[in-house]
Amino acid sequence: MLYSISDKNVQEIKISPGIMLLIFTKVGGHVPLKILSIEDGTVLKSFSHLLHRNKKVDFIEQFNEKLLVKQENENLQILDVRNSELTEVSKNEFMTPSAFIFLYENQLFLTFRNRTVAVWNFRGELVTSFEDHLLWHPDCNTNNIYITSDQDLIISYCKADSDDPLSEGNGSINISNILTGKCLAKIRASNGFPVEKQCSCCDVECGCRSKVQSSSSRIRSTVAEALEDITALFYDEERNEIYTGNRYG
Structure with a gap:
């Protein structure tokens, strides 16, 4: 075994080529996130993403350095985790899909x-x-x-x-x-x-x-x-x- 992840607060794990995203239990108005190296489990980045309070999270998806976050009846947010640049897409243009393929x-x-x-x-x-x-x-x-x-x-x-x-x-x-x-x-x-x-x-x-x-x-x-x-x-x-x-x- 190379390594293990044992944290009861981890809610979901997303896999991209070479890296994985750990999504933790929401705390107040934000969700803690960690990006790890798949090869050895090294934490590459640890950060939090601000959320709208009392709104259900429809999805959090990772594509390389891009993080896609969508909450119920809110705009799609595309976050570049390298420089924290945020792009928003209107909820009227982008509605929550049932599936993704990257x-x-x-x-x-x-x-x-x-x-x-x-x-x-x-x-x-x-x-x-x-x-x-x-x-x-x-x-x-x-x-x-x-x-x-x-x-x-x-x-x-x-x-x-x-x-x-x-x-x-x-x-x-x-x-x-x-x-x-x-x-x-x-x-x-x-x-x-x-x-x-x-x-x-x-x-x-x-x-x-x-x-x-x-x-x-x-x-x-x-x-x-x-x-x-x-x-x-x-x-x-x-x-x-x-x-x-x-x-x-």
């Missing part, structure tokens, strides 16, 4: 709220809104979301188009560019339905049509099943393959 390569972060995805920078500016990326689950399930290693694409299980005749009960897998918000590709149940070819047989008893219909039905069924109630999604970037899992296994 993009360390791009110095951005994704927020998920009410099936929608947005991209923000640490100046508190909205970078991207997505044109066609309405998530299947109202409360974000990040098991159904994959970010590529270059952090340029987001692949998610989304609500299918209402005009897709095969989408009833199924979603679609949408692939969008994180920086532009453009939808680049979409996998739907109807994607697996092949075009029926004209039979060249002259025999009126020919069974080609029934064989094609049977094959089409099997393919359509397989794609539809793969898009039904997805609980896990993974993209193999080397093979360019998407794997899905659902509650049926």
Whole structure:
């Protein structure tokens, strides 16, 4: 064992590359915080952040040297712990999300709220809104979301188009560019339905049509099943393959 942390006042621990943030029990109008080295537990910085009294803390998140603090019905605060520079984002522009994904390569972060995805920078500016990326689950399930290693694409299980005749009960897998918000590709149940070819047989008893219909039905069924109630999604970037899992296994 390298080291241990034993303090009954530690309420939460946040991990970033190389460092961890200890969030302690709120004291009066502030919350004590410590940033430690993950390697050996050395305290790199110890400080307190002023809070609004009698307001619930929605979240405290850490991204490298940036600290994100949001209280109920208050503005988002982005604190640079190196120089104590504070940026605020209006509560009307930034509402408390159900989940975050930090993009360390791009110095951005994704927020998920009410099936929608947005991209923000640490100046508190909205970078991207997505044109066609309405998530299947109202409360974000990040098991159904994959970010590529270059952090340029987001692949998610989304609500299918209402005009897709095969989408009833199924979603679609949408692939969008994180920086532009453009939808680049979409996998739907109807994607697996092949075009029926004209039979060249002259025999009126020919069974080609029934064989094609049977094959089409099997393919359509397989794609539809793969898009039904997805609980896990993974993209193999080397093979360019998407794997899905659902509650049926």
